[in-house]
Amino acid sequence: STNFITFFDGNEQSIGRIEGNGSGGVVYGTSGGDYAEALPLQAPGETVEAGDIVGVVAGRVSRRTTGAHRVMVITDRPAVLGNLPPEDRANDHVPVAFVGQVPVKVRGPVRAGDFILPSGREDGTGVAVAPDALAPEDAARIVGQAWEDAPGTDLHRVNVLVGLDRRDVLIARQQAELRSLRRRLDALERQLNRLLGAPPAAAQ
Numbered sequence: 001s002t003n004f005i006t007f008f009d010g011n012e013q014s015i016g017r018i019e020g021n022g023s024g025g026v027v028y029g030t031s032g033g034d035y036a037e038a039l040p041l042q043a044p045g046e047t048v049e050a051g052d053i054v055g056v057v058a059g060r061v062s063r064r065t066t067g068a069h070r071v072m073v074i075t076d077r078p079a080v081l082g083n084l085p086p087e088d089r090a091n092d093h094v095p096v097a098f099v100g101q102v103p104v105k106v107r108g109p110v111r112a113g114d115f116i117l118p119s120g121r122e123d124g125t126g127v128a129v130a131p132d133a134l135a136p137e138d139a140a141r142i143v144g145q146a147w148e149d150a151p152g153t154d155l156h157r158v159n160v161l162v163g164l165d166r167r168d169v170l171i172a173r174q175q176a177e178l179r180s181l182r183r184r185l186d187a188l189e190r191q192l193n194r195l196l197g198a199p200p201a202a203a204q
Helices: 087-092 136-141 166-196
Strands: 003-008 014-020 026-030 034-040 053-057 060-062 070-074 078-082 093-107 115-118 126-129 144-146 155-162
Touching: 034 060, 034 087, 053 093, 053 115, 070 155, 078 093, 087 093, 093 144, 115 136
Parallel strands: 034 078, 093 126
Antiparallel strands: 003 014, 014 026, 034 093, 053 060, 053 070, 070 093, 093 155, 115 126, 115 144, 144 155
């Protein structure tokens, strides 16, 4: 491919480039992992940091997630940052990930595929919930879906896909419930066959 521009950091390490994609177009390549927008803090001066789960109310951000219109994540590696404020208001805004992959602070064990929800501590942390353990009311509180495992009870920074369509979340939950029901039905069938002395049905 044809390289048009390469961007370097202060150590002369390549951090991004603009080049041809081989099909007559142009691609912008970067190590950033998400599309983000700068949103104002609910209380100017509040301390939040990358990886924090935050609540958004009327377009303003705080660590309080209870009652929030949306729960989102502070990012420090956006590929694109929109909605930039004037320089004299920059300190009262934070970059919030809308779509992409973001490291998120999560307490306790995590398995890839788990959904990440706010921990309820209002401290920027989340917890992992397996798809088959997700309650219907949890759908509106989902931050994203873990893309890696993190064993142990400590605080982790876990790579999470954010910007999920809530319909996809509900479908994943229903599929997990169906798998759980099938396992329970299979177990009941085996118990019944043992009681009746009948051979077990062939697996489908």
